[in-house]
Amino acid sequence: MINVGIDLGGTTIKAGIVKDGVIIRKKVIPTGAERPHREVVLDMADLVLDVVKEEGLTMEDINSVGIGSPGAVNPETGMIVFSANFADFRNIHLVDIMKEKISCPVYLENDANVAGLGEAAIGAGKGSKNCIVITLGTGLGGGIIIDGKIFSGAFYGGGEMGHQVIVADGLPCNCGRKGCWECYSSATGLIRMGKKHAAEDPASLMNKAHDGDLSLLNAKDVFDALAEGDTAATETIDEYAHYLAIGLANTINVFQPEYLIIGGGPSAQGEKLLGPVRAKMGEEIYGGETATKLVTAELGNDAGIIGAAMLYTIH
Amino acid sequence: MINVGIDLGGTTIKAGIVKDGVIIRKKVIPTGAERPHREVVLDMADLVLDVVKEEGLTMEDINSVGIGSPGAVNPETGMIVFSANFADFRNIHLVDIMKEKISCPVYLENDANVAGLGEAAIGAGKGSKNCIVITLGTGLGGGIIIDGKIFSGAFYGGGEMGHQVIVADGLPCNCGRKGCWECYSSATGLIRMGKKHAAEDPASLMNKAHDGDLSLLNAKDVFDALAEGDTAATETIDEYAHYLAIGLANTINVFQPEYLIIGGGPSAQGEKLLGPVRAKMGEEIYGGETATKLVTAELGNDAGIIGAAMLYTIH
Numbered sequence: 129m130i131n132v133g134i135d136l137g138g139t140t141i142k143a144g145i146v147k148d149g150v151i152i153r154k155k156v157i158p159t160g161a162e163r164p165h166r167e168v169v170l171d172m173a174d175l176v177l178d179v180v181k182e183e184g185l186t187m188e189d190i191n192s193v194g195i196g197s198p199g200a201v202n203p204e205t206g207m208i209v210f211s212a213n214f215a216d217f218r219n220i221h222l223v224d225i226m227k228e229k230i231s232c233p234v235y236l237e238n239d240a241n242v243a244g245l246g247e248a249a250i251g252a253g254k255g256s257k258n259c260i261v262i263t264l265g266t267g268l269g270g271g272i273i274i275d276g277k278i279f280s281g282a283f284y285g286g287g288e289m290g291h292q293v294i295v296a297d298g299l300p301c302n303c304g305r306k307g308c309w310e311c312y313s314s315a316t317g318l319i320r321m322g323k324k325h326a327a328e329d330p331a332s333l334m335n336k337a338h339d340g341d342l343s344l345l346n347a348k349d350v351f352d353a354l355a356e357g358d359t360a361a362t363e364t365i366d367e368y369a370h371y372l373a374i375g376l377a378n379t380i381n382v383f384q385p386e387y388l389i390i391g392g393g394p395s396a397q398g399e400k401l402l403g404p405v406r407a408k409m410g411e412e413i414y415g416g417e418t419a420t421k422l423v424t425a426e427l428g429n430d431a432g433i434i435g436a437a438m439l440y441t442i443h
Numbered sequence: 444m445i446n447v448g449i450d451l452g453g454t455t456i457k458a459g460i461v462k463d464g465v466i467i468r469k470k471v472i473p474t475g476a477e478r479p480h481r482e483v484v485l486d487m488a489d490l491v492l493d494v495v496k497e498e499g500l501t502m503e504d505i506n507s508v509g510i511g512s513p514g515a516v517n518p519e520t521g522m523i524v525f526s527a528n529f530a531d532f533r534n535i536h537l538v539d540i541m542k543e544k545i546s547c548p549v550y551l552e553n554d555a556n557v558a559g560l561g562e563a564a565i566g567a568g569k570g571s572k573n574c575i576v577i578t579l580g581t582g583l584g585g586g587i588i589i590d591g592k593i594f595s596g597a598f599y600g601g602g603e604m605g606h607q608v609i610v611a612d613g614l615p616c617n618c619g620r621k622g623c624w625e626c627y628s629s630a631t632g633l634i635r636m637g638k639k640h641a642a643e644d645p646a647s648l649m650n651k652a653h654d655g656d657l658s659l660l661n662a663k664d665v666f667d668a669l670a671e672g673d674t675a676a677t678e679t680i681d682e683y684a685h686y687l688a689i690g691l692a693n694t695i696n697v698f699q700p701e702y703l704i705i706g707g708g709p710s711a712q713g714e715k716l717l718g719p720v721r722a723k724m725g726e727e728i729y730g731g732e733t734a735t736k737l738v739t740a741e742l743g744n745d746a747g748i749i750g751a752a753m754l755y756t757i758h
Contacts, residue, residue: 152462200729210729227735270697274589278556281699282573283734292693294685298624303729306691312611326655371611377620378607381698384596405516414515414525414606414618 130185130187130438132176134195135239135432138213138266141168143175144430145183145190147436149250151430152223155179161304162216169222173229173350192233194439196242196432197222198267200285203443204237209285212302213267231300235439237431238287239263241278243391243425244271245442253387260385261425262289263432264318266390267302268310271435272383290314294374305349309378313369315347315393321367322350325360332360346393354400376405377412380420392424398424445492445500446547446755447512450747453528453581457482458490459745460498460505464565470494483529484537488544504683506547509754511557511583511747512537515600518758521551524600527617528582550754551604554578554747556593557677558706558740559586559748561750562758566741568702575700577604577691578747579633579707582617583625586729586750593757605629609689625692627686629707631724632663636682637665640675647675662709669715677707691720691736692727695735715738 133151135142138161145152157175159168178194180186199211206223226234237245253259253273261271270289272279280287290310291303298307305321311317322345326334333353338344353361376388394401402422409422427434448466450457453476459466472490479751491508495501514526521538541549559576563718568574568588576586585639586605587594591656601753605625606618626632637660641649653659668676693701709716717737724737742749 145544160591212729214465222685279589282701285729286695286697286699288696288729292607293689294608295728296609296613296627297690298455305727305729307611314547353682372610374608380601381603381606382596382601384601385589386597412608412620414527414620416601418600 129191130189131191131437132180132193133435133437134172134176134193135436136172136195136197137239138198141172141175142433143172143179144433144437145179146416146434151433153183154183154195154433163215164422165216165220166225169220169225170229173226176242177228187231190232192227192235192440193230194235194237194242194436195222196237196239197228198239198269200288201236201238202252202284203235203237204284206234208236223372230418233440234432234441235443237278237436237439238269238280239269240269240271240289241280241287242435242439243269243427243431244273244276244432245393245438246269246427246436247425248273248276249438250434251431252389252423255387257309258319258385259387259389259393260379260383260403261389261431262379264313264315264390264394266314266316270379277416280436289379290377292375294371294378313368313375317371317435318347318350318364318368318394319345321340322361322364325367329360333416334361348396351397358371365404369408373405373408373412376422380418381414385420387423388420389425390422390426391431393429395424396428445504445505446509446752447495448748448750448752449487449491449508450751451487451510451512451516452554453513454500456487456490457748458487458494459748459752460494460500464749466748468498468602469748470492470497472526478530479533480529480531481540484535484540485544488541491545499664502546505547507550507755508541509550509552509557509751510537511552511554511750512581512753516551517599517600518550518552521549523551536654540657548758550758552751552754553584553586553595555584555586555604555663555673556595556602557586557748557750557754558584558727558742558746559588560593560753561742561746562704562706562740563588563591564619564747566746567704567738569750571597571701573700574702576704576706577694577695579628579630579705579709581629581631583629585694587680602696607690607693609686609693623631624686628683628690632686633662633665633679633683634660637676637679640679644675648673657708663711664679666712666715680719682704684716687714688720688723688727691737695733696729699733700735703735703737704740705737706742706746708744709742710739
């Protein structure tokens with residue numbers, strides 16, 4: 129059975145054709161999140177048609193299209209209630225607009241829930257009925273699986289792990305609050321910290337990446353400099369791990385899942401990221417220890433696509 | 444059917460005989476939480492025997508004894524894994540010690556879960572299958588009911604809502620972390636804020652309570668002064684509501700329960716507490732609005748006893 133999964137992000141839209149849990153073709157376009165929602169959604173529909181055609185298939189071959197989107201999503205109505213990462217994503221009928229161009233069933237879920245579904249079913253939490261996936265991307269999303277089901281609150285608007293304040297009166301967040309976990313522990317937060325420490329230390333290797341254009345710094349650049357023993361990069365990861373450990377310890381104290389799975393760009397670093405986080409978390413867990421296993425995602429950046437393509441299994 | 448419910452707190456131990464959801468007799472003793480755990484638990488067993496005798500009953504009349512305790516509790520083994528409010532409550536066999544003196548079944552649960560059970564079944568969340576009770580006491584506890592069941596994580600150590608950091612690197616908490624929600628929004632936190640504002644303002648009415656002994660200030664004193672328009676009390680509640688709103692908004696963003704129920708001492712103030720909190724929460728909710736109903740507990744300070752006496756219903 130062939131399904132299309134879409135990972136709708138604030139920066140890019142990724143669509144993949146998924147067969148037996150594997151992506152056989154993928155296509156990526158820029159989101160243009162500053163545009164009216166209708167333009168973004170119709171581009172997404174065209175992306176599906178394009179990737180199917182490029183694989184030599186027709187839409188008759190496609191069982192379903194699943195979409196993971198950041199924000200508060202209602203899977204029953206196919207609407208995005210609110211998403212801070214786009215210009216006007218408030219009460220938009222995303223599935224209805226997709227259906228103007230797509231004839232097969234279209235399913236919508238929160239992107240982090242989708243990643244949670246994928247990781248719990250065939251990824252790092254395989255076989256677990258209680259796991260949480262924290263995805264570190266443009267924002268910070270949480271996919272919560274309790275008793276084998278996606279948990280998103282009584283009215284589908286819950287599960288917004290990134291929009292918990294961990295620094296009262298802290299940095300302003302896209303959502304309107306101050307000091308959200310997302311501000312500190314998203315990949316965006318890591319890059320901001322890296323730029324700050326690099327600017328304070330002209331000798332830092334981080335200033336040498338991208339022909340010296342610090343505005344292009346990415347998460348991997350920070351870890352590359354860290355591997356060279358760069359002081360500013362070490363300070364960056366120390367600061368980043370501090371806030372990430374705080375939020376992860378909060379999550380364990382409340383949910384104590386079997387698996388706490390870290391996904392998104394920075395998670396590709398594996399123990400280079402988790403090592404410093406584990407060291408700091410020991411001081412943070414209620415009672416000093418936990419049975420929760422902290423691991424990185426196995427589906428990598430494809431979790432969003434694969435999980436979205438699996439949405440038909442819970443509908 | 445007659446059951447005994449016990450509300451084990453850091454300050455007092457309250458035992459009540461509960462019949463048809465109503466407490467027919469209650470007895471309270473100081474906890475002496477600084478003592479070895481065995482002394483505390485045997486006192487608790489004697490308290491049960493005393494209150495039953497005082498009501499003119501014998502232990503043969505008692506169906507079960509239920510205990511709600513703060514901290515990480517394992518209801519299956521009857522052990523308290525860890526509780527920050529006592530001197531040596533770490534991996535203690537609480538139920539086994541109780542059974543040295545009590546012959547009927549003895550059940551143990553986290554105190555906030557117990558309050559959640561009571562409020563969801565017969566209190567403010569009556570009829571709801573998704574509700575959270577936040578209890579503002581010596582500490583801050585959370586009782587989480589999902590799909591009609593107590594949720595406490597995969598290994599019973601979750602649900603520690605109070606031990607989520609909301610002020611990174613903030614005030615030291617009993618649990619070892621810095622800046623836990625409990626430090627700011629427990630009744631203890633309110634009293635600390637009241638004392639600070641009163642000390643800064645010698646004219647404050649809060650300084651006149653208890654014959655001018657500020658060390659005896661309690662939550663009600665702060666609200667009494669607020670009702671008189673006292674400036675320092677107004678500043679106290681403003682500060683308290685700020686942090687309480689942050690934690691409650693975090694809770695809604697993650698769980699979005701049908702009911703978010705506020706219990707514990709300060710909740711007796713009803714809208715005098717919730718009014719300022721609601722005003723601040725409007726700015727804090729993801730997407731700006733929520734379907735979650737914010738209400739005060741209906742079982743009042745008795746929720747712990749009544750909920751504990753109901754533990755037999757889920758065993």
